[in-house]
Amino acid sequence: MKKNFFKKLAATLAFAMVVTSVAPAATASAAAGITQKNGSTASTVYVTKSYGLKLGKGVNAKWTSSNKSVATVGLTGGVLKPVKPGKVTITAKSTKTGKSYKKTFTVKQRATSVELGDDISLAVGDTAQLDAELTPSTSTDVIRYFSDNKEVATVGMTGGKVTAKANGEATITVYAKATTASSNASTMNKVDTIKVKVGTFIESATQNSDTKLDVTFNTDMKDAKAADFKITADDTKLDIAIKEAKVDGKKVTLETFAEINDGKTYTVTYKDSSYQFTATDNKVASIAITPATVSAETKTEIKVLAKDANGVILSENPYGDVKDSKIEFNIETSNGYTEGSKLYLFKTGDTAKATAKYHTYDYVDGKEVGLLETELTITAVDKSAAGFQEYKYTVAETGKGPSNWSTATLNDKLAVEDTVSRSVYVYLKDNNGDEVTEGYSLSSSNENVLLVNGNGLEASLTAVATGTAYVLVKDVDADKVVLSLPINIVAKRKAASLSLDKNSVTLALNSTPADSATVKATVKDQYGDKIAAGNWGTDNLDPESISNAPDIALAVVSDEIRLNTSYFTGDGAGTYNYNVKFAGLVQNLKVIVKDQAAPTNKSVSYSLGLSDEKIDLLVNDDVTSNKVFTADVKVLRGGVFAQYADIVSYEIKNVSTNKVVASNGAVDLPVGTTSISKTAVTVGAPAVKNLDAGNYSVTLKIAQYKWDGNTLSKDLNTDGSVKTIKLNRSFVVVDTQPKVEVKQVKTTNCDDINDAFEFYYNGKKQDNPGTIIVDEVVSNKTHYIKKVTIDVTEGTTPVRVTVEVNKSFTVK
The missing domain is CATH 2.60.40 (Immunoglobulin-like)
Known part of the structure; x- marks a missing residue:
């Protein structure tokens, strides 16, 4: 029995050794496939990080990527470097067995920042759409919005739609998160906030005559009535009686019993909202004929506008029905006819000559003093708007044209003797929806009022005299005018409103060091534009004391009033009031001085x-x-x-x-x-x-x-x-610097990055962008550009900006 047992045992062991000797060794661990060296089997990876890959324990392999623009991988080291969002398949081929293994990775990209833009104001019931901007734009982060005061304003968690519920203020926070499951408290999130103010606010106030004021709000004003408004003279503090309030959606036209035509500043108030405006002086400073182009074979009303120096229309006078007895108006044409107030031209390119005079009937030595004259050649254009699907234009500081025409707003004002150089920028889109950039020139309809100088669809402007002139858009090949763009030439800019960043400050006596506070003043012209302190000329801030308050004139430095307790030591604790004056404008300042x-x-x-x-x-x-x-x-x-x-x-x-x-x-x-x-x-x-x-x-x-x-x-x-x-x-x-736009002009066989891309700042091509830093991933001849930092010029100031590119090109 024992012999038999040992014989069987020996046979069994021998068989086991045979089986063991033919089984695969190291390659068995490779069967598990591609994993990360830290043991992770995750298939989601992120741009800016690197991941070590392995193919089993101790297995050498050669690694390749199916799409190097999405992710690269080291040929022998197996280091995966994500480049941009997408999917990529990584292949590992065993150098020993020749067998290949594949794994597909999803590449995601975290945001470096998220921006909501400026604070917003809404009326109860109104909505606004937030559109958080991720940087880089290729980020795969999930966006989530939250409101801290849902009684005032709610926001759609995923869509960003804000709904105003009640008067007050709410803070909207946006989170850029890796996934929907990520905690809002994660330190890896990117966050931004804006304030939402809910209420009824005046957005503008403009006179259309000396007894009528158009007040525009942020919401429909269907329930507004005259008793809700107040118009106050800023100098005398007297209220102007309001006769009637006519509501047209968001616009309320207030009619006053008395004429407001002294050229001084007034403030219109509606509940807690107010707006300052400069009254017309009711003096005709210019006349203008409009329009400059008409559709061929179409009767179009032609009229003369009489305006004050600030561009306020004082009267509208249709041809043949002139309301102002001082206006003389004539139209001559051999290519059409007039009928009542309307002009008819037979075909495209036909013209009519219109002339107008504004008489003062004051004569000195046989010559009329103050006579205003203007003339205009009215041109017929094609009924189809000259073949343009869309056109826009605006007047802006030279070199600072719109960087994004989809959000650009019209500005047609140009002031005489402006200290800042300004240009007109024109955007044309043909009927195929393509932007037109060549084949057109710009000129002036009246060089006695406006000079236009430039090539293409951008030209510098010089205001010669107040009035209205047109920038004529001419088809160079067809040699004909296709569009006329009115420019309103207004009077020289002057201070029209004054505001202080704070109207009350508190100081403490006997502190160490002496307590101090700074009040900053903002001055705007009659067109609502800020006047920089460097352009104030001989005007200065003048804090005039009220009721024997201590003199603080020496505290004024440029646009600031720099207060400290040394001005009040001799007078002690108390409340001191001042009228801060600037060029006839006044704001109240209260200084509260406290003792220890x-x-x-x-x-x-x-x-x-x-x-x-x-x-x-x-x-x-x-x-x-x-x-x-x-x-x-x-x-x-x-x-x-x-x-x-x-x-x-x-x-x-x-x-x-x-x-x-x-x-x-x-x-x-x-x-x-x-x-x-x-x-x-x-x-x-x-x-x-x-x-x-x-x-x-x-x-x-x-x-x-x-x-x-x-x-x-x-x-x-x-x-x-x-x-x-x-x-x-x-x-x-925040960074409100205009964004640099990147246009890729070549993708293959490029000399360098400047051959592959064009850079635009404020709508203007940067011919010598001065590339400083290129954040890129290079694989053989392929360059994937993440970011580029370049030097651009803002006005005359050079500034270094970084722009997201996230595109690739190949070199020669």
Whole structure:
């Protein structure tokens, strides 16, 4: 029995050894396929990261990618580098067995920022569509919107549709998340916010006669009535009686009993909303004939407009039915006829000559003083709008034409003696829907009023005299005018409104150092445009005291009133009022001066102050010094400023990227440090932006203080060290710099990036973009360009900007 057992055992072991010797060895682990070296089997990967791949334990392989523009992979190392969103199949071929294994990866791209744009104002019941902009535009992040006050405004979580529910204010937050399941609290999210103000707001107020004022609102005003409005003379504070209010949708036309034609400023008020306007002086400064082109074979009314110096239409006078007895109006043509107030021209290209005069009937030495004359050649054009599916035009600062015509708005005003060079920009789209850029020229209909100089669909403008002239668009090949674009030449710009960023400030006496506050003034012209302080000329801010308030004239520096308690030390605590004047405009300023709290008041609190809650990285000719963000902490005793706190350490973090952009490092700040700063924009040639757009937080660790009834001092621990507390506050960085547009002109056989792409800034091609930094992925002859940083010119100021490209090309 024992012999038999051992014989059977030996046979079994021998068989097992045979089976083991023919089984595959290392290749067995390869059967599991391609995985990441960290053991992950995930098939989703992200741009900007790298992933080590493996094919079983110890298996050597050669790696290839099915689409190098989506992701590359090292031939022998197996390092996967995602390039752009999409799907890609990675193949690993065993160098030992020759067997191939495949795995498909989905490449996603996280956003580096998300932007909602500017704050918005809505009326109850109105809606607005938010369209969060991801950077880069190829990001695959999921967008989610949330409102912090749904009683005031709700927002569609996925669609971004805002609905105004009740008067008030709500903050809308947008999150850019990796997936729908990602937490809103994830530090990897990108976040932006805007304020939504709900109510009824005046958007503009414009006179159309000396007794009628058109007031435009942000909502339909069907229930508005005259009693809801007030028109006040800014200088006398007297109210102008309103006779009637006629509602037409969002526009309410107010008719007054008295004429408002003294050329002074007035304020129209509706509930909590107000708007300042400059009244007409009711003096005819120019006359204009309109229109300059008519459709052939169509009767079209021709009329003369009488305008004041600001372009307000004082009267409309149709041909043959002139209302103003001082106007003389004639039309002559051999290519058609007039019928009543209308002109008929037989065919395209036919013309009529129109002349008009405005008489004063005041004569000196036989000559009429103040006589106004104008003439216009009216041209017939094709009924089909000259074959254009769409056309737009606008007047803008030279070099700053629309970068996106789909959102561009019309501006047809040009002021005489303007200190800023301006041009007209024209956009044409043919009936095939294609943009037209060549074959047309621009000229003036009346060089006594307007000069036009340029090639193609962009030309510089020079205002010669007030009135209306037309920019004529001419088909160069056909040698005919196809469009006429009216330009309203208005009077020289002058200060028409004054506002202060704050009308009340509070200062504390006997603080260390002396308490201070800055009030910034904004001056706008009669057309609603801001007048930079550098263009104020001989005008200055003049804070005039009321009721014997201390003189603060020396506090004025350019467009700021820089106050401190030294102006009020001799007068003590109290409330002081001033009329801040500028070129006949007035704003009230109240200064509240407080004394220190009574010695028995031991309460100590802190106020973290920021120089800016919202920093705009925009660089233009108005930016002449660095944009610097600062933060400090006031120690308040009994709610009154006593001194600044010592800052022990600080950290400024980009919450959007979770990146610390400034800190004191491991060593505490020197004792006596009471403020910290970070330069957001460094002015130079070019200007450099040191921060990215996004949400930020500043955290300050400061010394803690106590009041013992006599002295304010630092509070100490039992070991003698100073007690500390941390304060935190958020701020936002935005960048309203116009975007650089990228057009790819070649994809293959390129010399370099400048051969493959064209760069446009403010609608103008950058012939020498000065490429500084190229963020790219290169695979053999293929270059995938992620970002390009170039130098452009804003006005006369060079500025460095970064543009997302996310396109590829091949080199020779």
